[in-house]
Amino acid sequence: MKYVLGTVVVFLAMLACLAGATDIRALVLQRCQGCHDLAKNCDVASSDRAWWKGMVERMVAYQPELLTPVEVDAVSRYLAQESRRKELCQQ
Ligand code: HEC
Secondary structure, three states: OHHHHHHHHHHHHHHHHHHHHHHHHHHHHHHOOOOOOOHHHHOOOOOOHHHHHHHHHHHHHHOOOOOOHHHHHHHHHHHOOHHHHHHHHOO
16 A cells, blocks of 8 residues: 555655656746747756856846746756757757
8 A cells, every 4th residue: 555655655755757858848948048049948958956057147137027036047057958859959
C-alpha cells in the first residue's frame, strides 16, 4: 500500500512539473516576441543559469511590466535548460 501511495505521489509531482513547464513555454511564446523573435533565445548556447537570469532581468528592464520577479526566475530556469530551449525552438 505504501508503494502504491508513493508511486501516485511521484506521478502527481511529475504531472505538476510538466504542467509548469508548459506554462512557462507559453509565457515565453507570449511575452518574448514583442521586440525580437525567438531566434534570439535559440541562438544562445549557454546553459548558465546566472547568465540567463541576468539576461531576462535585462529584458524586464527594457519593459518593466513584462514579467513578475517569480516569472523571471521561472523563465530563466526554463531557458537555461538545453532540452527546453530545443523544445521551444523546434517550431
Ligand atoms: C522591450 C523589448 C524586448 C522584449 C519584450 C524582450 N526583449 Fe530580448 N532583447 C531586446 C533587445 C533590445 C535585445 C538586444 C540588446 C540586449 O541584448 O540587451 C534583446 C536581446 C535578447 C537576447 C540576446 C542576448 C545576448 O546577449 O545574446 C535574448 C536571449 C533575449 N533578448 C531573450 C528575451 C526573452 C527570453 C524575452 C522574454 C522574457 C525577451 N527577450 C523580451 C528587447 C526585448
